[in-house]
Amino acid sequence: MPDCLEVTVDKFIFRVATDRLYTAEGVWALEEGDRIRIGVTDFLQQRSGDVAFAEVRAEGRAVATGDEVATIETIKANVEVISPVSGAIAEANQALAMTPEVINQDPYGEGWLAVVEASEWTKDRETLLDPDAYFDLMQGQAEEEAQKL
Amino acid sequence: MNEQERKVVVVPCSGIGKTYGTVSREAAYEVVEDSRPEATELVALSLLVLGDQDARAAVRAHPAVTIDGCKLGCAAKMVQESGGTVAQGIAVLDVYRRNRELKPQGIAELNEGGILLAHAVAEEIAIVVDDVLAAEEGSTHA
Numbered sequence: 001m002p003d004c005l006e007v008t009v010d011k012f013i014f015r016v017a018t019d020r021l022y023t024a025e026g027v028w029a030l031e032e033g034d035r036i037r038i039g040v041t042d043f044l045q046q047r048s049g050d051v052a053f054a055e056v057r058a059e060g061r062a063v064a065t066g067d068e069v070a071t072i073e074t075i076k077a078n079v080e081v082i083s084p085v086s087g088a089i090a091e092a093n094q095a096l097a098m099t100p101e102v103i104n105q106d107p108y109g110e111g112w113l114a115v116v117e118a119s120e121w122t123k124d125r126e127t128l129l130d131p132d133a134y135f136d137l138m139q140g141q142a143e144e145e146a147q148k149l
Numbered sequence: 150m151n152e153q154e155r156k157v158v159v160v161p162c163s164g165i166g167k168t169y170g171t172v173s174r175e176a177a178y179e180v181v182e183d184s185r186p187e188a189t190e191l192v193a194l195s196l197l198v199l200g201d202q203d204a205r206a207a208v209r210a211h212p213a214v215t216i217d218g219c220k221l222g223c224a225a226k227m228v229q230e231s232g233g234t235v236a237q238g239i240a241v242l243d244v245y246r247r248n249r250e251l252k253p254q255g256i257a258e259l260n261e262g263g264i265l266l267a268h269a270v271a272e273e274i275a276i277v278v279d280d281v282l283a284a285e286e287g288s289t290h291a
Contacts, residue, residue, distance in 0.1 A: 104220065
């Protein structure tokens, strides 16, 4: 478990890992050399509910930022996961086929979705949020959700 | 223990306003009203939450099959907190994962996939009920 920022909103605890970058929509990108591991945030997985199925695009497939890189079907909704990075999918998390619930259980670890061989990371990373910025944004989103309850 | 006392209580999730909660309740109704009426008794989760004495007595007297619509597992937790024993917990999501073609939708009224999924859950409950009662009968005769 990486170091995390943490906030409690209503009865829910949301964590933001401090070792990676984020999109405003709740997708994280973790730099691993030339490769970028991606997944969904704790907030997104909690808001979306229990995962029934997760499908990641095929290994070798090219993706651009803004392309759908995975689809997650939960008990509440179908979540389209948009790639935060351009490149080619080097690795898809095969464990998700049998145990998609790891996305709920360990969103920053075993619940990763894909590893992308980045082609324009220097440019792509400029569009992403650092942990503090995402934490503030997420907290606002969480409080807004709590108002609806 | 006489024949009348050998029962399994069925406790569905109360997930009001949630599709999987509706599936769990429809499955429970099918078992209790249609497929295994003599062998089962429905206990409403809300009564356990309220501490209703009859509901608590039922889960303490008989093994329970719980049906939960999400990972919070409220039905299973409340049976345990009420002093009962969960013979088996069934998660609607697990049944759906084995029957992906049965995509449930709707809340007050389930779509066809939801109705069929509830039936699939009910069939699993019925098997558990039969197994639990057979095991009880076996231990009685042993």
